Amino acid sequence: MKVLHVITGLGIGGAEQQLRLLLRHLPVQGRVVTLTNPGAVAEGIEADGTAVTHLGMTGNRDLGALPRLTRLIRQGGYDLVHTHLYRACVYGRAAARLAGVRPVIATEHSLGEAQIEGRPLSAGTRALYLASERLGTSTVAVSPSVARRLARWGVAPSRIRVVPNGIETGRFAHDPRARAMTRAALGLPADAFVVGGVGRLTAGKRFDRLVRAVASVPEARLLLVGEGEERAGLLRVAAECGAADRVLLPGAFEDPPSRPAGGRPDLPSLLAAMDVFVSTSPDETFGLAVVEALAAGLPVRYAACPAIDDLPPGSAPGARRIGESVPELIGALRELRDAPAGRLPLPEAARRYDIAHSARQLLSLYDQAVHGTPLPVK
Structure with a gap:
């Protein structure tokens, strides 16, 4: 299986380091695209043997990033796209759909009760998230608490899967x-x-x-x-x-x-x-x-x-x-x-919460998305 991971940035942070750990334990062919900030974690991912591409996105409204990401997905011949963090989820789901890749998994790492990725929640943030969510196959919550928050936001429970974060x-x-x-x-x-x-x-x-x-x-x-x-x-x-x-x-x-x-x-x-x-x-x-x-x-x-x-x-x-x-x-x-x-x-x-267990759960979800019956779109 060939998987492309799309993440907003790769400076030092919890979601970024979690992606690196997962890549070390997922037995699939992979590559990573970072929309911005190819920092220390990007260096670590490459040191582990996974290539990282910097898309050079200049801001949330850099719409030129969408065709660039679409071309990269289409040219890579990927079986599945996995997105991480809010901006990457919004742009990555749309680009995958435009590139003809239907299986798209998105992990929600940072949805709190009143903030997402450290920023206050807003009606516009929620609306854009929900609109793009319907372009994907399923959404991964890193805890049951996040799954409940996603459901309260309006994501269909049938499209939510819990795969917890992990550690070595x-x-x-x-x-x-x-x-x-x-x-x-x-x-x-x-x-x-x-x-x-x-x-x-x-x-x-x-x-x-x-x-x-x-x-x-x-x-x-x-x-x-x-x-x-x-x-x-x-x-x-x-x-x-x-x-x-x-x-x-x-x-x-x-x-x-x-x-x-x-x-x-x-x-x-x-x-x-x-x-x-x-x-x-x-x-x-x-x-x-x-x-x-x-x-x-x-x-x-x-x-x-x-x-x-x-x-x-x-x-x-x-x-x-x-x-x-x-x-x-x-x-x-x-x-x-x-x-x-x-x-x-x-x-x-x-x-x-051992990372090997989380990687096995995620691999099962990949297999379902690529080879099984897609989850219903609601």
Whole structure:
């Protein structure tokens, strides 16, 4: 089977890195088109052996991208087109139809309760999404919560399939040596109580509240992994709270790395350096960072995580939902500080979200779209 993946951009981000992981586990011939920003993840995908084409799209209204993408699909002789992220879904579905490729799968990675890909939802956004959705075969939701949101939006439930995000579970097994080396590289004392967080440094993640909470627990240090426009603001908050020397922002990371780290810690090593993990984002589509933290054996506190909340009780005994206010975060950190130290066993939740399992589900959906009866268009 020959599959073309179309994605809006390939800078470092959750959906982008999820595509790379899937490509490593899907036994199909593939190629990737990125509409914009062929960044670090594009380099990683090519290092893994999959070609990436940059379409050079200049903005949401660059209609010239549609014929360019149509030609590329037609010339490639693809059996199926798989789109990722909003702009790629809108343009990719239309281009595939114009190129004569009927099987089109679209993965919805980032539909929250009130935002899509970090931007507020609007009537126009919804209308364009639904109009293009009917050009495809089916829509993949990365969690049952996203599936329910799609249905409330107006996507026919018969056209929605749930294929959860996944991780390479074995990579996150706790390594005491990596913990010691990473702490030393970051200047973190071996006996420090380190609170961790991972994600884009944007206002919607509400990391400023975590900074304030850590500042109120004198024994705590914060290791916040990611990059974004709120970086300077978070450092300013830390300084205002008198905790500038206890808040560490080491920057973005690519996971898995496309080349040897060369001394720079990778994500499993950064998680190994933490003692607890906190997610303050109130609106998530999946919560991949929480699953990675659980696979690393960390106790987790989160404001929202469909990946855990959609599972049966007891699937992640080390994870607990908490309020997102600063006093509630302070209380949770103090409780975790006083709890017995040590790593937790790998929970069922982490096993369930292994990327190999997700790839098998997706391959089954590909086979249905290409060789089976197409899902009804409504």
